[in-house]
Each structure stands twice: as structure tokens, then as C-alpha cells.
Amino acid sequence: MTNWADKELWGWGRYPRVTARCARPERRREVEEALRDRGGEPVLAHGLGRSYGDAALVSGGRVLLTRRLDRLLEFDPETGWLRAEAGVSLEEVIRTFVPRGFFPPVVPGTQFVTLGGALACDIHGKNHHVDGTFADHVRRLELLTAKGEIVVCDADHEPELFWATVGGMGLTGVMLSMEVRLARIDNPYIEMESIRVENLDHFFDVSAESGGHTHTVSWIDCVARGPRMGRGIFMRGRHASSSAAPAGPGVGERLKAAAEPILDVPFDAPGWLLNNVTIRAFNEAYYRKQLKPRTNSVVHYEPFFFPLDFVRDWNRLYGPRGFLQYQLVVPPDPEHRAIRTVLEQITASGMGSFLAVIKEFGERVHGGLSFPAPGVTLALDFPNYGQPLFELLDRLDDVVAEAGGRVYLCKDARLKRAQFRRMYPAWEAWRAVRDAWDPDGVFQSELGRRLGLVPGSQP
Amino acid sequence: MSVLILGATSRIARELANRYAERGQAVFVAARDTDEAERIAADLRVRHGAQAVAGGFDATDFDGHAAFVDDVAAAVGPIDVAVVAFGDMGDGGDDVRRVIEVNFTGAASICEALAAHMAPRGTGCIIGISSVAGDRGRQSNYLYGSAKGGFTLYLQGLRNRLFKQGVHVMTVKLGFVDTRMTFGMETGIPIASPAQVSRAVVAAAERKVDAFYYPHFWRGIMTVIRAVPEKVFKRLSL
Ligand SMILES: Cc1cc2nc3c(=O)[nH]c(=O)nc-3n(C[C@H](O)[C@H](O)[C@H](O)COP(=O)(O)OP(=O)(O)OC[C@H]3O[C@@H](n4cnc5c(N)ncnc54)[C@H](O)[C@@H]3O)c2cc1C
Ligand SMILES: NC(=O)c1ccc[n+]([C@@H]2O[C@H](COP(=O)([O-])OP(=O)(O)OC[C@H]3O[C@@H](n4cnc5c(N)ncnc54)[C@H](OP(=O)(O)O)[C@@H]3O)[C@@H](O)[C@H]2O)c1
DSSP: OOEEEEEEOOOOOOOOOEEEEEEEEOHHHHHHHHHHHHEEEEOEEOOOOSSSSSTOTTTTTTEEEEOOOOOEEEETTTTTTEEEEOBBHHHHHHHHHHTEEEOSSSSSSSSSOOOHHHHHHOOOOHHHHHOOGGGEEEEEEEEEOTTTEEEEEEESSSSSHHHHHHHHHTTTTTEEEEEEEEOSSSSEEEEEEEEEEEEEHHHHHHHHTTTTSHHHHHHHHSSOOGTTTEEEEEEEEEEEOTTTOOOOOOOHHHHHHSOOSSEESOOOOOSSSSSSSHHHHHHHHHHHHHHHHHEEEEEEEEHHHHHTTEEEEEGGGGGGEEEEEEEEOOOOTTTTEEEEEEEHHHHHHHHOOOOEEEEEOOOOOOOOOOOOSSEEEEEEEOOOHHHHHHHHHHHHHHHHHHHHHOOOGGGSSSSOOHHHHHHOOTTHHHHHHHHHOOTTBOOOOOOHHHTSSTTTOOO | EEEEEETSSSSHHHHHHHHHHTTTTTEEEEEEEEEHHHHHHHHHHHHHHOOOOEOOOOOGGGHHHHHHHHHHHHHHHHHEEEEEEEOOOOOOOHHHHHHHHHIIHHHHHHHHHHHHHHHHHTTOOEEEEEEESSSSOOOOTTHHHHHHHHHHHHHHHHHHHHHTOOOOOEEEEOOOEEEETTTTTSSSSSBBBBBHHHHHHHHHHHHSEEEEETTTTTTHHHHHHSSSOHHTTTTTOO
């Protein structure tokens, strides 16, 4: 018998919030049991809740909290292949394997995500232009489907189900385990170069000449206007070679020192904390940090990959109304018209973004609902200003869809269905595969209902 | 050094297995659910590079307990630390016998077998996971509480007996811990994580603590609860 408990859940943006009956399976068979014991209601897996909007939420449904399905099952130190349960976090993978000389092949901007969440959102990292997405390093997965069967899928067996689950936002079933190939590293350090970027054209110039770096990303001041529009700090780097790493205590000890977050936000900050003035001041100060046009350094992987993880629960700084992230990708365009229009609309609206990053993706695409596509991606955090913000984001959707781009579903809480269909033309093919495995819509989410991805969504 | 974890599918037990495995000790993880025990052993091997073996164990298979201890010793060597972590809170129905048999009879039975294994070697440590519920009978869980209370008393006597033979017995009285047992409960009182429990238990065992509460504040709470006169207590709904 499954033990269900009502819990209020939310994503990283803390908007929206939804109450659902939750179970927290600790064993494999408890996942199967919970699916059977769902009382006819829809089901959804929920990992570490680091998607920003409503992807991991379902009202009037059952949520399976996967965090305790966290066994590392097999590891081959010769090849780096790891077989692990879907609730394992990247933080655990890193803590366990960095001392042995391995790193996850792709990491997002936080290490507090589960393997299941990483594959369900087909996440990308700073190395997309070289290594593709997380799914490019996964060869097999075990999925519990709507009929209660455990299906092992890979390139040879049920490849369609495999690729529908990649980026499938939890709507094809519950992943139980997967095989992911870890990348070899010499040490926990990154050789990094920071470059002050004066404006958008400069960003694209630097980006174009950064192909030799495995990792690139740029912070961008999205308050700056006119000739300074797009100014920022471009960071590029690679895992350090043994000769570049600073000497000192062994790898294992240096890692321990970095394991726990240093700061905590124990309660909600008042809603006014992050406002136009503080956002402007922050962006200005951040830009001024980079005094020299170029600096080279060797840094630990944590500040490089996960600069925000050292403040646990930093999302509470946005206060009780929460915040929204908007991430878009638009195809390459020599004049960068869409990006310019987006930045202009944001500065004109007066609704600043506290943190914005920009990066050029590589060529690899996966179809279905997978987000990355060739072109440039821009991610912006906005305090939840309410209606005016939603109207601004609707206008940005127009610009993005018009340019042949799309927004990232795992960051989204408000995209409209018609726009979604323009952005993801492969959605129908994806939906056909999904429906074949789950005709009655056992797996549902708020996002899935809003975008019409599951049977029975309101027209 | 080898460590035996009984009831390894409990999250508290698994965290204890982690603590010992990360110290390089060989661990035998025993549970009724052998599939899961295998997965847990695999995890200990991958995560810590430890020697970890899984095996089946049923607390109510009293007659098999002595042979089980021999099997464990054959697999991972003489047992230095044994953790009795299994437990059964019951589901409030007609499970009187099961709750007593798992929490008390089964626990005592396996401890006797462990004592017989450790005493002749003059070394070893038995860690019994008991509960604050065993400190006073309350209407909400007195069946489980009485079995745990009996186990606490049993551990006291065993400690007294084995002390002279060089074997340490430690009683852990747990308050609320965030596990399957408590998932969804409105506790109203801070709840400990299984990892915190495991660190406290391993540290206490090293210092040869006889008995302790975890989280520590439960000691104060239970002192107060025990002090309430029965005349008053019987009228409360706790
Ligand atoms: C600070 C920060 C930085 C980020 N940076 C990046 C970035 O650089 N690149 C990037 O791509 N993303 C980024 N993200 C987004 C994050 O990587 C994804 O949202 C990821 O999916 C979160 O994993 P999770 O375990 O928290 O999943 P959740 O948020 O809990 O769930 C996300 C989705 O995965 C599904 N899911 C989870 N587990 C399973 C399972 N076992 N089986 C089936 N479906 C499942 C859920 O149903 C849901 O649809 C960032 C997020 C944060 C908070
Ligand atoms: N969580 C708390 O707040 C709390 C408080 C006080 C004390 N405790 C004690 O802490 C210990 C661990 O419990 P938990 O909280 O982690 O809950 P749990 O997950 O329910 O663990 C109890 C374990 O006991 C095992 N078990 C039950 N009957 C058994 C039998 N006949 N033979 C062998 N194993 C059996 C179960 O395994 P299988 O079902 O797979 O056999 C299960 O893994 C228990 O002794 C419990 O009484 C817990």
C-alpha cells in the first residue's frame, strides 16, 4: 500500500504552486505499486524541483518524488559508463567521481538536479557546442510506462520511446535508471579566461573565436542600452590539464572543502528587495568586476559551473511572489535581429533581469520537445511583476517564434499553446509516440495540459 | 573489520551502511527484500569502493538466526559491529503478534545470536535502534512502543552482561526521522534526516556511549512525558 501525503509543490521560480498527493518511493517496486495505487488519477515524476515553472507539477494528480531512488548500480572505470537510478543527483555523482577523475559529461548551472530531471529536460551546459546535450551521453534507460511495464530502451530497442523520453518532460513515464557516460578529468579545476565584452557584436566576435574552448558562456547586462547593449563578461574554459592545476592537498580533500553551501536564505526576502534599482546596481557592479579586458585564471569547478549553488535557496531572494525565467534560442542571423529586438523590448519595458546569460549552441538537435538548436540562446530571470511581465513575455514569444526560435519548456510557466506549436513543429510526431505508450494520459503535468501535450487537455 | 546491517532497506540503516563503507569497512547488508539489498550493496561498492555483500534476513525466522550469523561471518569475516535497524510500526490493525515479534522477539533473538558470536572473541559492538515510543505507553502507538520499550530493556540487560566480555551494546532512542515510517506525518517537531542520524550513531558508537536520544532534545521531552502522573496522563490524547 502506497503512503500518499498532500504536499504543496513548486518549481525553482516558486511560481506557480500546486498541491498534489505525493508518494516518496524508496524502492523500485514501490514505484510500480504507486502507479497502481494512483486511484485513477494522473501521475508525474518530480526530481529536485529545479525546473522553474510548472513542468514538475500536477494538480488533482499524484506526484512521485524520486529523490530516494538514488542507488549507483554499476561503474566501469575503464570507460566511464555509470548505471544509476533516476533520483541520483549530479551533486552526488560529482562528489563520488571527481576524486576518481570523472565528471558528468554535461552539467547545468546547478548541481542539484536528478539524472531523471536532466534527461527529461534534455539539459545542456556550457559545452553544448562541443559535447551536445545530456542525452548524447546516455545510451540506455529503464522507463516505467503507463501500463505498468518496465521498458528498457536504447538505440536498438524502442528507440522512438527513448527519444520521446529525452526532453519529454516526464510525460512518457517514470524513469527508473539510466546509463550515462562520465567524462575523464585530471583534477577538479578549470582553466578559465574572462573577457570584457563591450556590446552584442563584440560578444558574437568573441564567441566565434572561442570554438577551441570546450566551455563558453557569457553574462550579459540586459539593462545597458544603445551602443552598450549586450555588454557583459564572456567566460570560456576547459577542464584543466594536470600541469595547470594548482599544487596542494589531494583532489579528495579539496573537494570536501567545497561540498556544503556556505550561505543560506532561511526565509523569504521581502518582495521589494529585487527591484529596478537593485537590479541596475547589480548589473553595473557585476560588469565593473571585470576591469581588465582579459584575465586568465585557474578556478575550482564549483564557482565556474555552479556559481549560485553556494547560496542554498537563493530563489527566496525574490520574495513570496517568486520569479520567472525566460530562455530562448533563435537560429543564427548575421544581424542578430531577434536578440536585439528582445533586449530592446526588455530595456524599454523597464523590467530588468537580475541575471542573464547568453551562449551560442552547437549544431546538434534531437527533435521532439528537446530545446537546444543551432543559434544563440539567451536566459533571463525576471521578478514576478505580474500582468505587465506576462504581457512582455507574450511579446517576446512573438519575436522568438517569428525568428524560427523557441523557448525552453523546463524554464516556462506561461507559454501559450499556439506559440508553442509554432516553436516546436515536431510536437505532433512526439505526441504520437507518447500517446501510443500512454493513450489515456496517465502521465500529466500542468505544463503538459497548458501546452496540449497530453490527452484530455482543455482545447 | 566487518559490519552487519540488519533491516538494510530502512533509510536509516542504509545511511549507516554508507558511514561504515566510506570508512573502508566491509559491510553485509541484510533485509527481507533481497532484490533491494542487492541494489544497496551495489551502491556501496560503486559509491565507496567498499566490499559489500547482500543477503536475506527475516527478523521472525528465529530458528535461523544462529546460522544466519555464521553465514555472515563466512562471507565478510567476524562481525565487529552489528546494527539492529529493522522495525515495524504496525498499521493499527490486528497485527499485535507481528509487531511484537519483529520489534521485540526478533530483535532479541538476533542479538542473542550476535552475542554468542562476539563474546568468545572478546570484542564487538551491537547497536540497537529503539525509539522514544518505548519510554511511555501512549494510546497512539503503545503496541509498537511496548515492543520497543521491551527492546530497550533487553539491551540494558545485554549491555550489563556483555560488558564483562568486552562487547559493547549501544541503545539509540530515536525521535522523528524522515523515513518511510514518518513520510506524510504532521510531526510539529523538527525531524532529523537519516544521514544526520547515521553520523550521530557512528560517532557515539566510537565513544562507546551506552544509550542516547537522537535528536538530543528528545531526552528533555521524554523526561517531561515520563514525569506526568498516570492519573493525568490517562486523560490525555497523545
Ligand atoms: C540555477 C539553475 C540553473 C540551471 N541551469 C541550466 C542549464 O544551464 N541548462 C539546462 O539545460 N538547464 C538548466 N537548469 C534547469 C534544470 O537543469 C532542469 O530543470 C532539470 O530538469 C532539473 O532537474 P530536477 O531533478 O530538479 O527535475 P524537476 O524539476 O523535478 O523535473 C523536471 C522535469 O523532469 C521530469 N522528471 C524528473 N524526474 C523524472 C523521472 N525519474 N522520470 C521521468 N521524468 C522525470 C519531471 O516530470 C519534470 O517534467 C537550471 C536550473 C537552475 C535552478
Ligand atoms: N522513522 C522514525 O521516526 C523512527 C523513530 C524511532 C525509531 N525508528 C526505528 O528506526 C528503525 C528504522 O526505521 P525507518 O524509520 O527507517 O523505517 P522503515 O523504512 O520502515 O524501516 C524499517 C525496516 O524494517 C524492516 N523489517 C520489517 N519487518 C521485518 C522483518 N520481519 N524482518 C526483517 N526486516 C524487517 C523493513 O524491511 P522490509 O520491509 O524490506 O523487510 C524496513 O526496511 C526501526 O527500528 C524503527 O523502529 C524510526
